[in-house]
Amino acid sequence: xxxxxxxxxxxxxxxxxxxxxxxxxxxxxxxxxxxxxxxxxxxxxxxxxxxxxxxxxxxxxxxxxxxxxxxxxxxxxxxxxxxxxxxxxxxxxxxxxxxxxxxxxxxxxxxxxxxxxxxxxxxxxxxxxxxxxxxxxxxxxxxxxxxxxxxxxxxxxxxxxxxxxxxxxxxxxxxxxxxxxxxxxxxxxxxxxxxxxxxxxxxxxxxxxxxxxxxxxxxxxxxxxxxxxxxxxxxxxxxxxxxxxxxxxxxxxxxxxxxxxxxxxxxxxxxxxxxxxxxxxxxxxxxxxxxxxxxxxxxxxxxxxxxxxxxxxxxxxxxxxxxxxxxxxxxxxxxxxxxxxxxxxxxxxxxxxxxxxxxxxxxxxxxxxxxxxxxxxxxxxxxxxxxxxxxxxxxxxxxxxxxxxxxxxx
Ligand SMILES: [Mg+2]
Numbered sequence: 001x002x003x004x005x006x007x008x009x010x011x012x013x014x015x016x017x018x019x020x021x022x023x024x025x026x027x028x029x030x031x032x033x034x035x036x037x038x039x040x041x042x043x044x045x046x047x048x049x050x051x052x053x054x055x056x057x058x059x060x061x062x063x064x065x066x067x068x069x070x071x072x073x074x075x076x077x078x079x080x081x082x083x084x085x086x087x088x089x090x091x092x093x094x095x096x097x098x099x100x101x102x103x104x105x106x107x108x109x110x111x112x113x114x115x116x117x118x119x120x121x122x123x124x125x126x127x128x129x130x131x132x133x134x135x136x137x138x139x140x141x142x143x144x145x146x147x148x149x150x151x152x153x154x155x156x157x158x159x160x161x162x163x164x165x166x167x168x169x170x171x172x173x174x175x176x177x178x179x180x181x182x183x184x185x186x187x188x189x190x191x192x193x194x195x196x197x198x199x200x201x202x203x204x205x206x207x208x209x210x211x212x213x214x215x216x217x218x219x220x221x222x223x224x225x226x227x228x229x230x231x232x233x234x235x236x237x238x239x240x241x242x243x244x245x246x247x248x249x250x251x252x253x254x255x256x257x258x259x260x261x262x263x264x265x266x267x268x269x270x271x272x273x274x275x276x277x278x279x280x281x282x283x284x285x286x287x288x289x290x291x292x293x294x295x296x297x298x299x300x301x302x303x304x305x306x307x308x309x310x311x312x313x314x315x316x317x318x319x320x321x322x323x324x325x326x327x328x329x330x331x332x333x334x335x336x337x338x339x340x341x342x343x344x345x346x347x348x349x350x351x352x353x354x355x356x357x358x359x360x361x362x363x364x365x366x367x368x369x370x371x372x373x374x375x376x377x378x379x380x381x382x383x384x385x386x387x388x389x390x391x392x393x394x395x396x397x398x399x400x401x402x403x404x405x406x407x408x409x410x
Contacts, residue, residue, distance in 0.1 A: 006053075044074055052077050055078050089186030113134055136209065138168050280347075290325065322340045
């Protein structure tokens with residue numbers, strides 16, 4: 001699976017005037033945080049944990065920011081170009097550090113898409129297509145430049161779009177490393193030198209997403225971003241019990257070879273990712289207290305499940321497990337805890353650690369104790385006793401009107 005993302009953070013941001021005199025545009029504060037922090041959060045939660053920042057102007061500040069953003073499981077590096085060589089030149093200088101395929105993001109736009117859907121399936125390793133671009137439909141392309149899409153191929157990139165509705169570049173790309181070899185001599189720009197060249201050869205695919213999009217490089221949108229971006233981070237959440245809901249309940253499963261996905265389970269998670277929900281797993285693992293397996297087995301299994309999900313364009317934002325039991329095993333696992341369902345501890349922890357909007361959030365479980373945990377956490381709980389999980393989730397979304405909701409910045 002794809003784990004690498006490269007973010008272009010060398011932009012000077014001249015359109016924003018004095019704001020960027022001493023600060024690279026991606027570090028400008030938005031709702032009290034550097035804009036770039038939102039991009040890194042978004043990548044990391046969706047499983048892209050190897051992030052390379054390509055810095056130029058005031059690269060020292062980007063490097064300091066990297067230190068502040070470090071967290072377990074995240075590899076975050078910054079490369080500052082010695083002299084301005086354009087976005088293309090910057091990418092070429094790190095070509096030996098690039099995976100065969102990787103995500104590339106503009107550091108001054110936020111496009112709220114399911115990145116695992118976007119990168120699935122990967123580009124064919126020996127095919128003619130070297131790039132995929134995420135596209136946004138807008139009411140007026142005039143200020144952006146527009147993209148001409150024919151079936152799934154980009155056939156033209158117009159620098160100034162005609163007035164009226166159309167498609168624009170959403171600033172997120174899937175790139176084959178072979179595309180880097182096609183860069184013209186430095187200095188050069190990926191957007192204005194490489195992509196038009198590839199488009200002329202039919203070597204770029206486009207995928208359209210009607211999701212929240214904002215470009216902070218434009219003064220009006222930078223002002224709008226101050227409230228719109230923090231508000232857009234607040235999401236409804238879906239909580240899933242694991243055994244008997246996502247995978248068949250065989251009793252104390254703790255290894256990948258013991259996991260059989262339930263019908264529609266992975267599709268259901270993807271549907272929620274596509275709709276902008278946070279997705280959590282909340283699972284009682286009393287087998288740990290009983291000494292049948294360790295917490296490291298639980299974590300390893302969940303990492304495996306995550307990669308299985310990502311292969312079909314889905315992801316879980318966090319797995320929470322309760323290793324305790326009131327009557328079995330030894331301390332510290334033998335205890336009356338607050339996390340074992342029907343107690344709501346795992347749900348409350350997720351709601352404290354993530355920007356969850358409780359209204360419209362829900363849990364799906366296969367036992368009454370699951371539903372009770374949901375009720376105690378103040379959200380809706382649904383009992384799922386078999387059948388297609390995706391159909392159940394589609395029904396829940398349709399009833400709440402979420403399935404058809406299109407979020408826009410303007
Ligand atoms: Mg269960």
